[in-house]
Amino acid sequence: MNNSITVFGAGSWGTALASHLSHQGEDVTLWCRRPxxxxxxxxTGRNPDYLKNIDLPERLTATSDLEEACSTDTFILAVPTQSVRSFLKQAKPFLREGIHLCNAAKGLEISTGKRISEIVAEIIPSARYSIISGPSHAEEVALSKPTAVVVASIHEEERTLWQNLLNRGFFRVYTSSDVIGVEIGGAVKNVIAIAAGIASEMDLGDNAMAALVSRGLAEVMRLGAKAGAHPLTFAGLAGIGDLMVTCYSSLSRNYRLGRAIAKGMTLEGAQKSLGQVAEGAYTVRALVEHAKELGVELPIAEAVYRVLYEQKTPISLLEELFSRCPKPEMPPEIRWVSK
Structure with missing residues (x-):
């Protein structure tokens, strides 16, 4: 295939996906915010800010001209979640009707609690939307290390299109129709990963880490059940797969952010030390602000929020979590019983 593809966003993940597509013979334009x-x-053939030691293919060209970047009809959206709305409004005048748009960002909009598919539907309703997610550190994708992800779309032809484009070499792509589940799995796991980083730095042990990840998955599932996701999505790459890699890997920005916080750094200082966006620090605000409206209980997410934004100590919140009233592991609302 020789489709002309534009990747919006030259961060680590956008650069890695652009590099992967270019290596497979696609003509790729990488849109950068800064000229x-x-x-x-x-x-130089290298991104000076992200994945600095990776040589990029010659077929990859970069531009900061948004009108030029929008000259095709096939796009990957890899800008930070909190910038998606403003970016789409900026790009809309240059976009054709019925574009193919695959979102690679993970998170929820703070001001509205909306998923990215909902934002896209508001601003560019004609866009044919997909999302790519799963356990996929950009650093490893850029090095062609074996990776498996899932692409979800309500349109069968869209998920097939992106599967055909991306499923090459050691990058394996599965498909799903569950956009809601894939988006929620990708968003909430970043918050749980911050908690995992805190737990690791506190040296709470393997038992605690396993319990944290398991109960974090329960929070993903509760939110997913409320939103109408398919339960098996969370047993797959966008659920437990992404949760595991984010909670256990030193390549995870959110995990590293949690460790920095547990060392006593402020949120601002921890974010600055990363040099990249840790989406969980933003997503947790949306989760906490909107979970009560939805009637969903998210104790781990709430604890992360209180550590990051209310300066509570991790040990005090650990004690609170363990002193909560005992409950069933699988409450009725998480079972997705058919009606």
Missing amino acids: EQAKAINM
């Missing part, structure tokens, strides 16, 4: 970044990529 100097685009110029450096075109001159």
